[in-house]
Amino acid sequence: GQNIDQPTEMTATEGAIVQINCTYQTSGFNGLFWYQQHAGEAPTFLSYNVLDGLEEKGRFSSFLSRSKGYSYLLLKELQMKDSASYLCAVTDSNYQLIWGAGTKLIIKP
Amino acid sequence: IAGITQAPTSQILAAGRRMTLRCTQDMRHNAMYWYRQDLGLGLRLIHYSNTAGTTGKGEVPDGYSVSRANTDDFPLTLASAVPSQTSVYFCASSDSSGVGNEQFFGPGTRLTVL
Numbered sequence: 355g356q357n358i359d360q361p362t363e364m365t366a367t368e369g370a371i372v373q374i375n376c377t378y379q380t381s382g383f384n385g386l387f388w389y390q391q392h393a394g395e396a397p398t399f400l401s402y403n404v405l406d407g408l409e410e411k412g413r414f415s416s417f418l419s420r421s422k423g424y425s426y427l428l429l430k431e432l433q434m435k436d437s438a439s440y441l442c443a444v445t446d447s448n449y450q451l452i453w454g455a456g457t458k459l460i461i462k463p
Numbered sequence: 464i465a466g467i468t469q470a471p472t473s474q475i476l477a478a479g480r481r482m483t484l485r486c487t488q489d490m491r492h493n494a495m496y497w498y499r500q501d502l503g504l505g506l507r508l509i510h511y512s513n514t515a516g517t518t519g520k521g522e523v524p525d526g527y528s529v530s531r532a533n534t535d536d537f538p539l540t541l542a543s544a545v546p547s548q549t550s551v552y553f554c555a556s557s558d559s560s561g562v563g564n565e566q567f568f569g570p571g572t573r574l575t576v577l
Contacts, residue, residue, distance in 0.1 A: 358505065384562045396553060396568035397506070404563060441505070449560055450521065453498075453505030 356380045358454035360442050365460045366432055374427045374440050374457045382447025388416050388427045389441040391456065397441055400427070429459075437461045466490065469554050469569040476544050476576050484539045484572050486554030492567070494560040495537040497521075497529060499550040500571075506553065512537055513560040544576045 357379045366372040378386070385404040389397040403409055403418035403425060415428040427440055439456040446452055467488040476482050488495065493514045498506040508521030512531040526548060528540045537556075541548055552572045557564040 387565070396570050398568070399565045402563055402565065443506075445562060449562065450508060450511070451506075451566065453507070455503055455505045 356446060356452050358442055358444060358452055360440075360454040360457045362455070363458045363460065365462060366429075368432055368434060368461055368463050370432050371428065371430050372432060372459065374429070374442075374459065376425045376427070376442035376454060378423050378425070378442070378444045378452075378454075380444045380446045380452055383420060384445035384447070384449060386416075386418055386425050386445070387443045387451065388414075388425075389443065391439045391441055393438070400440075432461050434461050434463070467554060467556055467567055467569040469552075469572050471572060472570070473573040474575070476541075476574065478544055478546060478576055480544050482541045482544055482574070484541075484552055484554075484574070486537045486539070486569060487535050488537075488554075488556045488567075488569075489535065490556060490558075490567065491534060492556035492558050493534070494557045494564070495531065496555040496557075496566065497527070497537070497539045498553045498555065499523065499548075500553060501550050509539065509552075511560070544574075546576045548574065549576045550574060 388400040391397040401416040413430045441456045442454040443451045470485045496511045497509040510529040554569040555566040557566045
């Protein structure tokens, strides 16, 4: 079967750094996405990784290891507005996105 | 219209009733998708369309149907609603269905079936 695992909830402090992990087992791999979803809103795109390594985009970075079936999203200089759910999704061999349940990130002052 | 819109925003529906959720995009995207999102579960694909005139079944298609008569519109129909279809429904679109194409999401429809 296909499976995406992420922690259900994480808590971090404003100004700090947090790493959200995602492990996956899918039928094929054609890239991994990270999306942000604020409560009651639609998911919005954050990053895409298809090759191993780190992709940096401002305060957010995403890492991929295809051999380990593992990715993480790194958020630096946390702000209160970063309180949201972070969704990991993998494109499988049929080019469909398989989604994790999401990690709810709570930022405390 | 800017981006992707959905209607209605929310709806309470009696079991057994027929309901169509509307989705329209103005980005001229070829691919469109319908997902449902339930607490504790990831987004699950209901149906998709890679281009106008074609549709396909996703992970949870039973009880739902779609059509894609043109590029912009992708309605989702529940023929006879059941309580297990209570969920938040998101429509999404992407430039194509190929590798690496970011999906853009509509604001969602919150559906309650009693």
